Amino acid sequence: AQSVTQLDSHVSVSEGTPVLLRCNYSSSYSPSLFWYVQHPNKGLQLLLKYTSAATLVKGINGFEAEFKKSETSFHLTKPSAHMSDAAEYFCVVSDPASGGYNKLIFGAGTRLAVHP
Amino acid sequence: GAGVSQSPSNKVTEKGKDVELRCDPISGHTALYWYRQSLGQGLEFLIYFQGNSAPDKSGLPSDRFSAERTGGSVSTLTIQRTQQEDSAVYLCASSRGDSSYNEQFFGPGTRLTVL
Numbered sequence: 001a002q003s004v005t006q007l008d009s010h011v012s013v014s015e016g017t018p019v020l021l022r023c024n025y026s027s028s029y030s031p032s033l034f035w036y037v038q039h040p041n042k043g044l045q046l047l048l049k050y051t052s053a054a055t056l057v058k059g060i061n062g063f064e065a066e067f068k069k070s071e072t073s074f075h076l077t078k079p080s081a082h083m084s085d086a087a088e089y090f091c092v093v094s095d096p097a098s099g100g101y102n103k104l105i106f107g108a109g110t111r112l113a114v115h116p
Numbered sequence: 117g118a119g120v121s122q123s124p125s126n127k128v129t130e131k132g133k134d135v136e137l138r139c140d141p142i143s144g145h146t147a148l149y150w151y152r153q154s155l156g157q158g159l160e161f162l163i164y165f166q167g168n169s170a171p172d173k174s175g176l177p178s179d180r181f182s183a184e185r186t187g188g189s190v191s192t193l194t195i196q197r198t199q200q201e202d203s204a205v206y207l208c209a210s211s212r213g214d215s216s217y218n219e220q221f222f223g224p225g226t227r228l229t230v231l
Contacts, residue, residue, distance in 0.1 A: 106158060
């Protein structure tokens with residue numbers, strides 16, 4: 001079975017400093033991996049996805065993530081945090097179920113706080 | 117174009133009552149998913165619809181939960197005899213197809229509170 005572990009439940013950074021949100025996955029095959037963001041009282045929005053193309057994936061709002069198979073990691077980074085980045089971030093792995101469809105397995109989430 | 121919409125946005129009900137939650141997927145999306153987001157369990161898959169195929173109900177937590185998708189579009193999630201542990205945000209998502217290459221677009225959710 002597939003699973004996702006987000007190593008930090010809370011991360012706090014100062015505006016303008018780098019962001020690192022850590023994610024490790026467990027998968028018996030080459031997975032599809034995603035990062036979603038959830039702003040307060042808003043729906044989940046896809047930040048980026050890895051689907052076996054380039055291992056370094058660029059997403060929206062300056063975020064990127066690197067797929068490292070040897071480390072089973074898919075950490076999310078951003079060079080310079082903005083106040084508007086404060087939100088909850090979910091690392092997600094797809095789990096092709098027996099019917100072959102794309103069931104998403106979510107990590108527990110990391111709440112990012114950005115301070116002035 | 118319009119995104120995934122859900123109604124109501126908030127629902128407060130008494131223990132033991134039945135509730136219906138509605139999801140309008142993006143037009144043309146054949147795949148529809150329901151998820152639940154709660155403090156204790158995080159985000160968990162509930163049920164999946166694809167076209168006219170039989171839905172995968174493997175994520176439904178009990179037989180009090182059921183869902184329908186009429187005409188391949190609108191879906192209704194029904195919870196019978198609600199319990200306090202059913203309190204959560206219920207999220208609906210749709211996608212063009214069911215491949216992992218197809219992004220799932222999420223609605224804003226319905227916050228259910230069972231008193």
